[in-house]
Amino acid sequence: MKLSFYPGCSLEGMAVDYARSIDAVFKALDIDLVEIDDWSCCGATAAHSLSEAMSVILPARNLSAAEQMGLDIVSPCANCFNRLRFSQQMIQKRVLDIPWPVTGDLKIHDMTRFLAEPPMIKKIEKRVLKPLKGLKLVCYYGCQMVRPPRITGYTDYENPQTLDRISAATGAQVIDWSYKATCCGASIGIARREIGDSLTKRLLDKARQAGAEAIVVSCPLCQSNLDMIQKGRLERPIPIFYFTELLRLSFSDRGNPKWFKTHFTNPVQLLKTKSLL
Amino acid sequence: MNTLAEDQKSVNQPKPTKKRKLIGDRGDYFLNRIEGETGANVSACYQCERCTNACPVSHFMDIKPHQAVRYVQLGWREDLLKSSTIWVCLSCEMCTTYCPNEVGVAEVINHLRNIAAHSSITPKEKNLAVFHQTFLEVLRKSGRVNEFQLMNAYYLKPNILHEKIKSGSFKEELLLGLTLLRKGRLKPFTSRSKAIKDIQKAYIQARGEIV
Ligand code: SF4
Ligand code: SF4
Numbered sequence: 001m002k003l004s005f006y007p008g009c010s011l012e013g014m015a016v017d018y019a020r021s022i023d024a025v026f027k028a029l030d031i032d033l034v035e036i037d038d039w040s041c042c043g044a045t046a047a048h049s050l051s052e053a054m055s056v057i058l059p060a061r062n063l064s065a066a067e068q069m070g071l072d073i074v075s076p077c078a079n080c081f082n083r084l085r086f087s088q089q090m091i092q093k094r095v096l097d098i099p100w101p102v103t104g105d106l107k108i109h110d111m112t113r114f115l116a117e118p119p120m121i122k123k124i125e126k127r128v129l130k131p132l133k134g135l136k137l138v139c140y141y142g143c144q145m146v147r148p149p150r151i152t153g154y155t156d157y158e159n160p161q162t163l164d165r166i167s168a169a170t171g172a173q174v175i176d177w178s179y180k181a182t183c184c185g186a187s188i189g190i191a192r193r194e195i196g197d198s199l200t201k202r203l204l205d206k207a208r209q210a211g212a213e214a215i216v217v218s219c220p221l222c223q224s225n226l227d228m229i230q231k232g233r234l235e236r237p238i239p240i241f242y243f244t245e246l247l248r249l250s251f252s253d254r255g256n257p258k259w260f261k262t263h264f265t266n267p268v269q270l271l272k273t274k275s276l277l
Numbered sequence: 278m279n280t281l282a283e284d285q286k287s288v289n290q291p292k293p294t295k296k297r298k299l300i301g302d303r304g305d306y307f308l309n310r311i312e313g314e315t316g317a318n319v320s321a322c323y324q325c326e327r328c329t330n331a332c333p334v335s336h337f338m339d340i341k342p343h344q345a346v347r348y349v350q351l352g353w354r355e356d357l358l359k360s361s362t363i364w365v366c367l368s369c370e371m372c373t374t375y376c377p378n379e380v381g382v383a384e385v386i387n388h389l390r391n392i393a394a395h396s397s398i399t400p401k402e403k404n405l406a407v408f409h410q411t412f413l414e415v416l417r418k419s420g421r422v423n424e425f426q427l428m429n430a431y432y433l434k435p436n437i438l439h440e441k442i443k444s445g446s447f448k449e450e451l452l453l454g455l456t457l458l459r460k461g462r463l464k465p466f467t468s469r470s471k472a473i474k475d476i477q478k479a480y481i482q483a484r485g486e487i488v
Contacts, residue, residue: 009421009422009423009424010424012421012423012464012468013423013424013425013462013463013464014424014457014462014463015462016461016462017462038470038471038472039421039470040420040421040470040472040476041416041420041421041422041470043413043416044412044422045368045409046408046409046410046412046413046416047413047416048368048387049368049387049390049391049394049409050390050391050394050409050410050413051391051394051413051483052387052388052391053483054413054479054480054483057479057483058416058476058479061472061475061476099475099478099479099482100475143367143368143369143370143371147369147370147371147373147374148370148373148374148383149374157374182333183333183334183367183369183371185333185367186367186368186369187408188334188365188367188405190408190428190431191402191404191405191407191408192337192365192402192404192405193446195334195337195365199333199334228453231453231456261460262460262461262462264456
């Protein structure tokens with residue numbers, strides 16, 4: 001199977017760990033990801049905040065490049081996925097003129113939903129060498145992957161299940177909680193610290209109350225927000241995993257602590273007590 | 278101490294602090310404009326406040342989301358453009374998702390932010406606006422956004438560094454940045470996309486200039 005891959009800017013920087021684990025997981029599942037030729041930034045929140053036209057035009061360039069490759073797109077980043085889908089809908093409605101040849105006919109998958117399809121889950125289950133027994137997790141989806149439903153196509157946007165299904169396939173114990181899709185504050189913390197902190201702290205508290213030992217995410221921004229705020233705090237730290245990191249761990253009989261060295265909240269201790277490392 | 282009578286008097290007759298605003302004196306020009314440009318169903322709002330209750334940051338806003346919708350109906354444009362609301366909003370889409378009348382609250386607020394960005398009004402949450410601006414500047418320079426360059430560019434904007442030092446968060450953020458560099462999560466150099474020329478051209482055209 002072959003798909004075009006739109007990594008997005010974060011995967012070259014803040015989310016290198018995500019990028020590496022995606023690489024390993026898709027190799028193990030025997031799915032070919034071809035990076036979109038000379039991709040460019042989707043514009044994220046900034047583009048649609050300041051110029052709605054550019055928020056359609058910027059992602060369109062990548063859609064156009066992918067169409068030339070003739071491969072459906074898979075996007076690991078929640079925000080990129082949302083922006084690509086939004087742009088695609090606007091292109092289909094012919095609201096704007098796009099400087100590149102583009103029809104908007106390709107499928108755009110978010111990576112979690114792609115891997116949570118029943119055949120994929122079966123494939124994952126077959127591939128698991130060392131089930132993550134006894135690891136108590138909550139899955140956190142954030143906003144952009146699920147909302148607004150008319151763009152993302154999620155029908156279970158109040159209680160999404162994709163990450164839950166994938167995490168369960170690795171053998172971990174997935175706990176239900178009510179804050180799956182509550183906003184983490186995105187980049188607001190950079191300019192307004194107290195707003196960002198209030199949102200992330202609440203999520204961490206609620207995850208602890210639910211009895212989670214770690215949080216599973218799929219969005220680079222959610223990961224950094226939830227991870228970095230715990231730096232130097234005294235309470236019980238709670239590691240934040242990308243779901244692909246867990247997959248990678250369960251796919252190998254001996255994990256490597258080096259995989260997690262980019263994390264602020266070091267999960268190695270936790271994994272060792274569960275004898276998963 | 279006030280006597281009871283005095284207390285009651287002050288309750289019964291609040292001193293008019295603000296001049297009362299007229300309602301319905303502006304026609305529906307602004308309402309039609311916003312509905313036309315966003316496709317949002319602003320007239321359908323019946324002020325149930327579900328949007329505000331769903332909003333994770335409404336307590337940081339001076340005009341709450343449901344009020345913002347009413348303001349659009351009333352044509353109170355300048356109040357909206359001067360508000361903190363349009364900058365604090367995270368585009369998390371909770372309001373839009375839970376509105377029973379499919380008003381498209383987030384889309385309206387985002388569009389107001391667009392209008393404000395192209396106006397002479399100084400944003401009430403200047404730093405938030407400057408951050409968006411900086412992001413796009415970095416994007417236009419290299420086609421991709423490198424977080425290291427983004428943060429550097431942001432700190433170099435007028436007053437940002439000064440405020441960070443004054444509030445005492447600068448040292449902490451500097452240390453955080455260094456740790457991120459050491460961990461390899463910040464990369465000093467960007468990979469550029471060859472698309473810069475095309476993107477810059479699109480920007481010039483979006484400004485209404487002919488290339
Ligand atoms: S949820 Fe919709 S109908 Fe209710 S107040 Fe908000 S915009 Fe109006
Ligand atoms: S999109 Fe903005 S106004 Fe709507 S709920 Fe989210 S933060 Fe609040």
